[in-house]
Amino acid sequence: MIPLSTKDTFIFHCHPEISCFNECCRDLNQFLYPYDILRLTGHLKLHSSQFLKQYTSCHTGPSTGLPMMTLRPLAGIERICPFVSDEGCTVYPNRPASCRIYPLARAISRNRQTGRIQERFALLKEPHCRGRTGKKAWTAGQWMKNQQLDEYNRMNDQMISLISLKNQHAERSLSRKTARMFYLACYDLDRFREQILYHGLADDMEPSPDTRARITEDDLFLLEFGMNWIKQALRAELAAQPTRRDR
Numbered sequence: 726m727i728p729l730s731t732k733d734t735f736i737f738h739c740h741p742e743i744s745c746f747n748e749c750c751r752d753l754n755q756f757l758y759p760y761d762i763l764r765l766t767g768h769l770k771l772h773s774s775q776f777l778k779q780y781t782s783c784h785t786g787p788s789t790g791l792p793m794m795t796l797r798p799l800a801g802i803e804r805i806c807p808f809v810s811d812e813g814c815t816v817y818p819n820r821p822a823s824c825r826i827y828p829l830a831r832a833i834s835r836n837r838q839t840g841r842i843q844e845r846f847a848l849l850k851e852p853h854c855r856g857r858t859g860k861k862a863w864t865a866g867q868w869m870k871n872q873q874l875d876e877y878n879r880m881n882d883q884m885i886s887l888i889s890l891k892n893q894h895a896e897r898s899l900s901r902k903t904a905r906m907f908y909l910a911c912y913d914l915d916r917f918r919e920q921i922l923y924h925g926l927a928d929d930m931e932p933s934p935d936t937r938a939r940i941t942e943d944d945l946f947l948l949e950f951g952m953n954w955i956k957q958a959l960r961a962e963l964a965a966q967p968t969r970r971d972r
């Protein structure tokens with residue numbers, strides 16, 4: 726990995742005629758953010774539960790205890806992405822953030838004084854990828870724009886902030902109920918919607934009639950609502966638990 730400042734440029738050109746075409750869609754080890762799942766589920770027109778069952782594996786974050794999702798490769802040693810075809814990516818308009826951002830990696834930190842998010846980028850150099858032999862030069866900012874990553878980054882940063890909230894209380898474990906609600910609110914959005922509309926949330930966190938109307942028809946609004954809601958639920962549960970030191 727080579728660190729990139731905001732002014733540094735890198736050469737990259739990926740296209741269907743390149744000899745390594747589709748090479749990066751095998752040997753899959755791909756983390757999926759909630760917004761990736763929302764976009765893929767919408768693309769495939771699947772209920773979120775069906776998508777999760779068919780295409781993902783759920784893992785428990787080793788330090789956070791939070792449920793984390795990966796894209797499940799097809800069976801076989803090549804670990805091929807279920808969405809790749811000879812012509813390329815079959816979900817291209819809604820491919821995950823990690824596919825869009827390649828060959829860059831992005832890390833963020835929050836400025837403690839201003840609360841603003843600061844981004845850092847690095848360039849990945851992997852032997853199988855020949856896209857660096859092109860002529861087109863990009864800055865990290867130009868690449869983000871070209872790959873339409875703004876909305877992905879905005880939503881993924883909210884997930885990172887949830888993970889970091891739990892990491893600040895790594896010694897405290899989550900109840901099964903909160904872990905289940907985290908899974909629903911972040912990943913299984915259609916079931917989360919059903920939970921809100923037909924069964925209700927905790928009494929002090931019930932949405933207003935206007936919010937319920939938007940939850941019914943707007944998946945992105947539902948995801949943002951869910952992530953904010955789970956942040957409050959996490960804060961409340963973590964604050965109420967004694968740490969190991971207190972016991």
Ligand code: SF4
Pocket residue numbers: 749750751806807808809810813814815816817820821824
């Ligand atoms: S989602 Fe598309 S671009 Fe990403 S690994 Fe799968 S086929 Fe490749």
Ligand code: SF4
Pocket residue numbers: 738739740743745746747748749750827853854855856857
């Ligand atoms: S150039 Fe790199 S990103 Fe493009 S198909 Fe080849 S391996 Fe994948």
